[in-house]
Amino acid sequence: MTYSLTTPLYYVNDKPHLGSTYTTLACDALARFQRLEGNDVVFITGVDEHGQKIQRTAADRGVTPQEHCDAITKRYISLWSDWGISNDRFVRTTEERHLPLVEAFFKRCEANGDIRIGRQTGWYCVGCEEFKDEPPEAKDPYCPIHQKALEWRDEENLFFCLSNFQDKIEQLISQPDFIAPANRRKEIQNFVAGGLRDFSISRVNVSWGLPVPGHPGHTFYVWFDALLGYLTALLDDGGTVDLDRLASVGWPAQMHVIGKDILRFHAVYWPAMLMSAGLPVPARVFGHGFLTREGQKMGKSLGNVLDPELLLERCGTDAVRWYLLRDIQFGDDGDFQQQRFSDLVNNDLANTIGNLLNRTASMARKWFGDAVPQAGTAIATDHPLRQHAEAAIGQVRDAMPDMAFQRASEAVLQLAIQANGYLNERAPWSLMKQPGQEDAVGSDLYAVLECCRIVGLLLNPLVPDLSERILNQLGQHTMPEQWHDALIWGKLPSEQPLPKPNPVMQRLELESPL
Numbered sequence: 001m002t003y004s005l006t007t008p009l010y011y012v013n014d015k016p017h018l019g020s021t022y023t024t025l026a027c028d029a030l031a032r033f034q035r036l037e038g039n040d041v042v043f044i045t046g047v048d049e050h051g052q053k054i055q056r057t058a059a060d061r062g063v064t065p066q067e068h069c070d071a072i073t074k075r076y077i078s079l080w081s082d083w084g085i086s087n088d089r090f091v092r093t094t095e096e097r098h099l100p101l102v103e104a105f106f107k108r109c110e111a112n113g114d115i116r117i118g119r120q121t122g123w124y125c126v127g128c129e130e131f132k133d134e135p136p137e138a139k140d141p142y143c144p145i146h147q148k149a150l151e152w153r154d155e156e157n158l159f160f161c162l163s164n165f166q167d168k169i170e171q172l173i174s175q176p177d178f179i180a181p182a183n184r185r186k187e188i189q190n191f192v193a194g195g196l197r198d199f200s201i202s203r204v205n206v207s208w209g210l211p212v213p214g215h216p217g218h219t220f221y222v223w224f225d226a227l228l229g230y231l232t233a234l235l236d237d238g239g240t241v242d243l244d245r246l247a248s249v250g251w252p253a254q255m256h257v258i259g260k261d262i263l264r265f266h267a268v269y270w271p272a273m274l275m276s277a278g279l280p281v282p283a284r285v286f287g288h289g290f291l292t293r294e295g296q297k298m299g300k301s302l303g304n305v306l307d308p309e310l311l312l313e314r315c316g317t318d319a320v321r322w323y324l325l326r327d328i329q330f331g332d333d334g335d336f337q338q339q340r341f342s343d344l345v346n347n348d349l350a351n352t353i354g355n356l357l358n359r360t361a362s363m364a365r366k367w368f369g370d371a372v373p374q375a376g377t378a379i380a381t382d383h384p385l386r387q388h389a390e391a392a393i394g395q396v397r398d399a400m401p402d403m404a405f406q407r408a409s410e411a412v413l414q415l416a417i418q419a420n421g422y423l424n425e426r427a428p429w430s431l432m433k434q435p436g437q438e439d440a441v442g443s444d445l446y447a448v449l450e451c452c453r454i455v456g457l458l459l460n461p462l463v464p465d466l467s468e469r470i471l472n473q474l475g476q477h478t479m480p481e482q483w484h485d486a487l488i489w490g491k492l493p494s495e496q497p498l499p500k501p502n503p504v505m506q507r508l509e510l511e512s513p514l
């Protein structure tokens with residue numbers, strides 16, 4: 001099956017921040033999981049380059065909008081490559097192929113009677129690129145998110161007739177799986193229940209946008225053009241930019257992953273636009289929470305922004321991936337705390353998993369000729385570690401499609417904890433001193449090494465580099481593309497040579513603040 005999934009297309013008004021990195025890492029984990037499950041994955045990310053916000057930022061920097069976009073986009077591409085993001089596509093809304101798609105899509109909506117001319121009056125936030133719903137009471141209203149004054153707009157715009165889709169959208173969002181997590185569905189249902197209002201999709205005062213065909217002077221509103229970037233990305237398979245091809249290249253998307261602030265665009269406006277154009281709607285929209293840092297909102301004015309480039313350089317990809325995916329229930333807001341970050345990485349990855357592997361492999365090398373011992377009784381169906389391993393496999397497979405990374409990481413960690421407990425209880429270092437116990441020790445070590453192999457495999461979508469190091473330490477040098485045949489107890493070959501043990505995870509020693 002084709003499994004297409006998307007991150008938001010990030011605004012290029014500024015360099016990448018921890019919020020965009022968080023979404024991208026989460027999508028990467030899901031994409032890797034779906035590939036291992038045997039699906040044909042199209043993992044899409046990219047940038048949203050039009051609009052007034054970007055036009056103004058470029059002007060402030062004294063460069064053209066295109067120069068500005070090129071510079072920031074380059075940083076996104078290189079950051080994702082440094083983080084090891086496995087995206088299949090990277091779409092830019094300024095690329096040439098995007099315009100004909102936007103035009104074709106708009107013409108379909110227009111032909112279906114869902115576009116009208118109207119007058120747009122209201123308070124606009126350029127930072128959010130959004131009209132604010134509630135007319136603020138204050139004389140000089142400002143946006144609480146961007147801490148900037150709202151701007152009054154009164155102009156002729158083209159409108160998308162969202163009101164034509166009231167019933168269909170109500171029906172869509174009442175489906176239990178469409179909006180995740182479940183607690184965000186209510187908020188959207190309330191918004192829709194208030195009555196859908198047509199929204200403007202063109203601007204007359206913004207030159208940095210795509211021209212609307214047949215309506216000189218109008219450029220497309222940045223959100224109308226940006227959402228369509230998902231389709232442009234899917235059609236970037238070497239074929240033509242043709243909306244009729246979408247079904248064969250992976251549309252509808254199985255999952256749009258976004259932050260909670262842009263859920264309305266994805267769960268209401270976007271499906272209605274697709275319905276108007278006669279295209280299927282995405283299967284699911286996941287609105288995750290926001291990250292704060294040590295309890296505070298991150299922002300330039302507070303000087304507490306956590307720079308993902310620096311974070312990667314100082315801590316490495318595995319540590320950050322593990323912390324963000326394991327500590328925060330995906331969907332909820334989360335707080336980045338430096339002490340907790342290093343404690344979790346050191347306890348879970350360096351101690352519980354890393355030491356388990358290291359000490360077991362050392363014993364096996366010492367007593368069993370530098371190789372994996374014979375499995376013996378370890379392969380019995382009622383072996384306690386086999387049962388724990390099989391449970392962990394089931395839990396990971398159950399959790400990952402729902403982006404329940406915390407549940408998945410907990411299951412893997414529990415398996416390592418059980419294996420540590422088993423090793424301590426069996427105490428092979430004492431047993432080995434007793435005559436005739438060599439086979440028993442061999443099979444105990446086999447069982448623990450087999451747990452390490454399964455831990456290594458199950459960690460792959462979450463912390464891919466660490467996963468490879470674990471498997472290498474077990475003498476396995478290639479990670480399978482699909483894991484069905486590998487996630488079976490007893491697949492670790494006896495007599496496989498074990499390389500000299502090397503710690504798989506460095507401890508994090510963060511003396512100064514990040």
Ligand code: MSP
Pocket residue numbers: 007008009010011018019020022023048226227228229258259260261262289290291292298
């Ligand atoms: N360009 C639009 C998306 C268009 S999609 C067709 C956009 N871009 S953004 O760069 O401003 O935001 C990208 C994502 O980052 C959003 O999903 C937003 O929720 C997320 N985050 C921004 N700050 C965040 C945190 N502090 N924490 C977690 N995610 C946050 O919106």
